[in-house]
Amino acid sequence: MTRIPTHALTLARPAIQVLTVLNLLYGCAILAFFIASWVVPDWPAKPLGYDPATMHDYVPMGLRTLQLMGLVLVGLVHLILRRLLAIVDSVRDGDPFVVANARRLQTIAWCLLGIELLRLAVTGIGAAVSIKSLGSNGFSLGPWLAILLLFVLAGVFMRGARMRADLEGTV
Amino acid sequence: MGILVRLDEQLHARRMTLTELAARINITVANLSILKTGKAKAIRFSTLDAICRVLECQPGDLLAFDATLPSSED
Numbered sequence: 001m002t003r004i005p006t007h008a009l010t011l012a013r014p015a016i017q018v019l020t021v022l023n024l025l026y027g028c029a030i031l032a033f034f035i036a037s038w039v040v041p042d043w044p045a046k047p048l049g050y051d052p053a054t055m056h057d058y059v060p061m062g063l064r065t066l067q068l069m070g071l072v073l074v075g076l077v078h079l080i081l082r083r084l085l086a087i088v089d090s091v092r093d094g095d096p097f098v099v100a101n102a103r104r105l106q107t108i109a110w111c112l113l114g115i116e117l118l119r120l121a122v123t124g125i126g127a128a129v130s131i132k133s134l135g136s137n138g139f140s141l142g143p144w145l146a147i148l149l150l151f152v153l154a155g156v157f158m159r160g161a162r163m164r165a166d167l168e169g170t171v
Numbered sequence: 172m173g174i175l176v177r178l179d180e181q182l183h184a185r186r187m188t189l190t191e192l193a194a195r196i197n198i199t200v201a202n203l204s205i206l207k208t209g210k211a212k213a214i215r216f217s218t219l220d221a222i223c224r225v226l227e228c229q230p231g232d233l234l235a236f237d238a239t240l241p242s243s244e245d
Contacts, residue, residue, distance in 0.1 A: 169212030171202045 012088045020081045027074035034067040062125050069118055069125075076111045076118075083107050099165070102158035109150035116143045173240040177233055178207045181226050196221035 036043050037060065042052045045059055083104040090096045120139070182192060189207060193200045198218065205211045206218075219230055226233075 167213075169205070169210070171198070171206040171211045171214050171218055 009088060009091055013085065013092075016081050016085045016088065020078065020085075023074055023077045023081065027071060027078075030067055030070040030074065034064065034071070037064050037067065058128070062128060066122060066125055069122055073115060073118055076114050080108050080111045083111075097157070097161050097164055099158060099161045102154050102161050105150060105154035105157055109147055109154055112143070112147045112150060116147060119143075172209065173237050173242055174209075175235045175237055175240075176206055176209050176211070177235060178203075178222070181228055181232060185226060187226070192222070192225060195225045 033044060042050075044063060045055060046052060048063075050059055087096065087101050087104050090098065090101055182189060189203055190200055193203045196203075196218070198221070206214060219233070222228075222233060223230060
């Protein structure tokens with residue numbers, strides 16, 4: 001039974017590193033699209049199927065806002081991956097039950113909350129500028145439960161780490 | 172810390188070494204040394220019980236309070 005978590009931890013480090021690189025590449029791509037939206041005429045409205053002659057005035061600004069939100073999302077994901085890597089490293093070093101890891105878990109929970117709020121905002125903006133591909137992203141209870149669980153886990157971790165610190169130096 | 176550990180005096184009075192006491196109460200010499208030098212943050216009742224049994228003394232013979240010393244939170 002303990003083998004699966006051990007293997008998961010062994011695989012976690014390279015997986016997180018690959019995801020970090022992919023996330024940064026994704027960020028670079030969004031940044032390139034964002035810059036292109038100011039330089040290339042009717043980009044990315046035209047490739048998305050908008051007719052520049054008939055589309056609403058707020059469509060280009062809406063699309064740019066979505067790209068900026070994408071960049072914020074990349075930043076939040078990067079923060080999560082860095083904190084996760086630090087937690088995995090602390091397990092490898094043999095001392096994961098520390099206050100620093102509780103704080104890292106808390107940061108991950110806040111980032112996930114930010115991502116979920118961004119997702120709702122993106123859905124709203126998508127609906128406003130009539131992007132059909134974003135229309136299906138409605139409210140889902142799962143992510144919110146995961147966020148709640150993470151905050152609770154961070155709290156439990158913090159209490160446990162402090163209790164352990166209290167026991168240090170006990171003879 | 173205002174708590175003083177007088178384990179050294181008790182051991183000296185009974186002509187017992189720290190190693191011998193450690194062996195008799197089944198605690199590592201390193202941990203007992205932490206207690207003796209006053210570096211311990213806390214002592215378990217089970218440890219205190221074992222030391223008092225072996226040294227035939229009271230907890231008050233092992234621990235004392237000195238109000239002139241700074242507290243651990245200072």
